[in-house]
Amino acid sequence: MPESPSPTTQRALRIGVAGPVGTGKTSIIGALCRTLAERISLAVVTNDIYTDEDARMLRAAGVLDPDRIRAVETGACPHTAIRDDVTADLTAIEELDATYVLDVVLVESGGDNLTATFSPALVDAQLFVLDVAGGGDVARKGGPGITRADLLVINKTDLAPHVGVDADLMVAEASAARDGRPVLALSQRQPDSLAALGDWLLDVLSTHRAGVLVPSDPGPMAPHTHGPGEPAHTHGPGEPAHTQGHGGERHAHDHAR
Numbered sequence: 215m216p217e218s219p220s221p222t223t224q225r226a227l228r229i230g231v232a233g234p235v236g237t238g239k240t241s242i243i244g245a246l247c248r249t250l251a252e253r254i255s256l257a258v259v260t261n262d263i264y265t266d267e268d269a270r271m272l273r274a275a276g277v278l279d280p281d282r283i284r285a286v287e288t289g290a291c292p293h294t295a296i297r298d299d300v301t302a303d304l305t306a307i308e309e310l311d312a313t314y315v316l317d318v319v320l321v322e323s324g325g326d327n328l329t330a331t332f333s334p335a336l337v338d339a340q341l342f343v344l345d346v347a348g349g350g351d352v353a354r355k356g357g358p359g360i361t362r363a364d365l366l367v368i369n370k371t372d373l374a375p376h377v378g379v380d381a382d383l384m385v386a387e388a389s390a391a392r393d394g395r396p397v398l399a400l401s402q403r404q405p406d407s408l409a410a411l412g413d414w415l416l417d418v419l420s421t422h423r424a425g426v427l428v429p430s431d432p433g434p435m436a437p438h439t440h441g442p443g444e445p446a447h448t449h450g451p452g453e454p455a456h457t458q459g460h461g462g463e464r465h466a467h468d469h470a471r
């Protein structure tokens with residue numbers, strides 16, 4: 215039976231999982247659910263632009279009661295839903311928290327670029343996921359998620375020999391870039407690494423229950439564009455409305471919220 219949350223906890227701990235497309239975010243959430251579902255009460259919110267594919271994958275994998283897994287279709291770039299207007303995600307989290315006695319809600323960002331991070335208004339702590347197949351030099355490139363997420367995961371280390379990457383060096387370089395913040399080498403094929411990930415989450419949960427977890431913001435996205443010919447923009451306060459290209463569609467929205 216899952217333990218009940220501490221009476222001092224007003225709501226479930228919210229953990230964000232961000233990182234580029236295909237680095238293993240859904241698999242990590244599945245592994246956390248498998249590792250911890252007997253010990254704590256979990257729910258999941260996934261973000262995809264047009265589909266609920268990640269939620270369907272997790273439901274099909276049977277990692278949790280399917281009703282505890284909700285999909286948010288962002289309809290725009292994933293970083294918009296986790297950073298600028300977090301309403302849809304917050305609503306999904308709050309509905310889950312009102313329906314179940316929860317310890318933790320895991321929120322998966324849609325796969326995005328290297329600079330997308332969660333707003334501290336949405337999650338209490340966040341992990342950023344890279345994989346060795348993306349190249350050994352990615353961790354050196356920096357960016358807010360790599361340098362300042364609460365945990366950086368270097369994922370799919372089992373593939374390192376096949377893609378010519380020195381995973382230990384990648385971890386060392388990432389650690390050097392993070393000023394003492396933790397880095398975890400992970401593989402779905404290495405149970406010890408999955409247990410270490412579960413332990414990290416339980417540590418964060420203890421801090422949350424003690425009422426001393428202060429969400430920290432890794433920082434805004436770097437200036438970027440959404441389509442050929444569009445000028446680079448940022449997501450900082452006071453930024454004027456601009457247009458974004460989304461597979462041919464264009465719409466205006468204000469990132470200053």
Ligand SMILES: Nc1nc2c(ncn2[C@@H]2O[C@H](COP(=O)(O)OP(=O)(O)OP(=O)(O)O)[C@@H](O)[C@H]2O)c(=O)[nH]1
Nearest residue numbers: 234235236237238239240241324325370401402403
């Ligand atoms: N070899 C290996 N493959 C992995 C590992 N983790 C995930 N994968 C595979 O990597 C692929 C992408 O994994 P996902 O978990 O869907 O990645 P994601 O980041 O959620 O992908 P998006 O939601 O599309 O951004 C799948 O084929 C997984 O089976 C791992 O540790 N080792």
